[in-house]
Amino acid sequence: MKPTYDAIVIGSGLGGLTCAKRLADADHRVLLLEQHFQLGGLATWFKRGGHIFDVSLHGFPYGMVKTCKKYWGKTIQSAIVQLKNIVFDNPQFSLTTSFSKDDFIRLLQERFGVAEAVVREFFITIEGMNFYDDQKLRTFELFERFFPGRGDIHRLLLEPISYANGSTLDEPAITYGIVFSNFMNRGVFTFEGGTDRLIGLMEHELKNLGVDIRTSARVERVVLNKGRATGVMVDGKYIPARAVISNAGITNTVDDLVGREVLSENFCERFAQVRVNNSSCQVYFGIRKGESIPDIGDLLFTSREEQFTSEALRDLRTKSRTFSVYYPKTRPDAPPDYTIVASMNANFDDWARLNAHEYAQEKEAMVERCLADLERYLPGVHSKIDVIESATPLTFQRYTLHSKGTSFGTKFEGLDISRSLHKELPGLFHVGSVGIIMSGWLGAINYGVIVANDVDSWLRDT
């Protein structure tokens, strides 16, 4: 390691990796410290019984193509491919869509009987939304304005976005509108070769640029001198830097790495309002080598719940889940592998309060429910499965350290805290999932670029 750095990035989520890359591009000396043994944060994967399971590669918007081309290069950009068949199946409707604007305009008219003028006006409204808009309008009010009393349409529009970033009907409509119109741009995309390939390519880029990377390196504290960040403590060792960028969750950054006692009263008051977003559960199924399954679509939004509610979506025993089906085409260079990942939104506390026995029982029951649901789309699949693994909010917390195992950072108010941290404590910046808009693969990477620009200006000015 070098004796001192221009910038230390704490955490290697997509936001941290991108921030490190942009700072190295600008010729700064960068150290990246990750507490896990693997880079990527929630953009992660694991191996079991000869299968590779992707954890958060279910789909992202077309905007990733432009963002990756501009900030990560052509090799990464050219591996982004569209998921063609998105399936919805619930008691209110069953349909297959490309999840593009044209297809939604068609569906809203033909399947849901809405007048063309209303549909077009809805799209004009959400496409016109931006960060500086009125934040008082709630998503529910937005939906009611265009589709009053149409719970089925509310479900079509919100359910996928709830899975993508934990949005609820009560949140500011802009957080919904920005993310929904990102997806509506062209549909849902994935990374050919899997998360392991993407993160491997990113690591390669960073090393080529001279970024020092240390894994299994948990930062204990951000060191401050007269209210200014001067470095970090890792394993009892002080590493100095002119700027520190935390990609740890914003609540962890404030409470664990800094401490509220060094922050102003006003900041602490605003920080106390920050709500962390929900967490997730997942069940992973590996299909025995030599077996195959038919194409049932790439991403299935399924539910046996009569109506959509955000509470039911996160319930401990939810009847709603997505299935991401990974066919061999997803990993063209590897031996054929079929895997299926069931994902559910979840409340951390529902799982954290269980004792060890109840926890094991609930986990097993969750696996059984997922399997029974999967059988509805792939009859007989049970006999083809040779690996089953599962994750709960406690798993996500364990591997990322995030408060309450949050999958999507914080609700909207976290954005202001993240953006104003460096004004409170000069030299300390935050990057990573906040405010719904800056979360997800695209949001985290874009935020990495924004924060790198702030840090670059700070380094040049001081």
Ligand SMILES: Cc1cc2nc3c(=O)[nH]c(=O)nc-3n(C[C@H](O)[C@H](O)[C@H](O)COP(=O)(O)OP(=O)(O)OC[C@H]3O[C@@H](n4cnc5c(N)ncnc54)[C@H](O)[C@@H]3O)c2cc1C
């Ligand atoms: C189940 C699930 C499914 C998802 N599906 C999708 C999807 O389909 N599409 C999509 O776009 N997004 C999806 N997401 C969200 C997306 O993965 C995240 O929003 C994004 O990857 C977060 O990036 P980040 O930069 O905020 O950092 P994170 O990924 O949160 O990483 C933070 C990193 O900081 C490290 N860290 C924390 N504290 C310390 C410390 N003290 N010292 C050193 N290191 C530390 C952690 O170990 C971690 O590596 C999903 C998330 C989950 C959980």
